[in-house]
Amino acid sequence: MNLPTRGPGRILALLEAQARATAWPADPSWPLRLAEDLVELGADWRESAQVCADAAWAARAVGHSVLGLISPEQVAAAGPDPVTARTYRHLYLSALRFDFRTRTLQEFVEQLPSGGRASLDCYSRALYAFALLGQSHEVGLALMDEVLAAAGDHAKTRHVLLHGLWLGQDLDRGAERLLALSSGPPFDNGNDPIALFRMAGALRRLGRYDEGLTAIDRALDLLPPGDLTVHADLVREHSLISATRDIDRRPRARTGGTAS
Structure with a gap:
């Protein structure tokens, strides 16, 4: 969790509030405890x-x-x-x-x-x-x-x-908007795996498959170990980009010609 910079004591207090809230996730009172904190x-x-x-x-x-x-x-x-x-x-x-x-x-x-x-x-x-x-x-x-x-x-x-x-x-120019937002601040350092995942999806929709694969490969490298759900999403996106690229690059069947 990347909290706004307000001093280490403040960040620690917020992290502790979150930890207390989710220590017993089946307890229906944890949302109230979090609100109180x-x-x-x-x-x-x-x-x-x-x-x-x-x-x-x-x-x-x-x-x-x-x-x-x-x-x-x-x-x-x-x-x-x-x-x-x-x-x-x-x-x-x-x-x-x-x-x-x-x-x-x-x-x-x-x-x-x-x-x-x-x-x-x-x-x-x-x-x-x-x-x-x-x-x-x-x-x-x-x-x-x-x-x-x-x-x-x-x-x-x-x-x-x-x-x-x-x-x-x-959406109107949805892929272009997605690419611009995922590559702009604060994601312009290329170190956020989820932003890279979104970027890869935008690049796929724009037909920029090799760039999309580069983005998703970096996202996989940056993803914290053990995040299985997100890892599966990234792998699916990698497969989708590869499959779409291969389909687009497949030679098209020739049409028309002279009737015999």
Whole structure:
């Protein structure tokens, strides 16, 4: 987890909050414990996004998705404290994203009162944009641009938008947008395996197969050991690029000619 730089003590406190929350992922009270810790720390939306997304992923990885612990009604009625409400929202929407439930995520956000929707933090709006982009809704592109302007180089937010562009296959200039975002800051050092995975998908869609294979090979080299789910995704992308390249390079059957 790459937390914003706010001093080693701050980073350690946030990591400890996440570790406490997910130590017993089957315990239905861990989202509340995490919210209490983030309230005590006065976490901002960036810190909440980092901790909640990683906690939701960790719980899902061991078979205890947040979706089985908190209901949309609980999220919508999380109480007046803004940090608690944001924690529940980040956990729930992140879990929907990890399960590719784009329509459910969209519907949840759109049923919020107009005032609540307008006051959503930047990461929640990024998750809403993911839902729209993932369904190839062009309106998601405008929302994405708004989020990018507000989020700056916040990696977690940009990963959410990359995911939406990667999933939405029918967006206007979707592959070009995906390539630009995956190769720009903060991913321009080429050291983020997930950004490289998204980049490889964009290059495949653009017919730049050899570059795509280079990107996916580097992603495989950079992926932490033991991340089996993501490793399988990368291997599938490698196979897909190779197969698509071979099909495109196969000699075409000649047509036409003179009738005998």
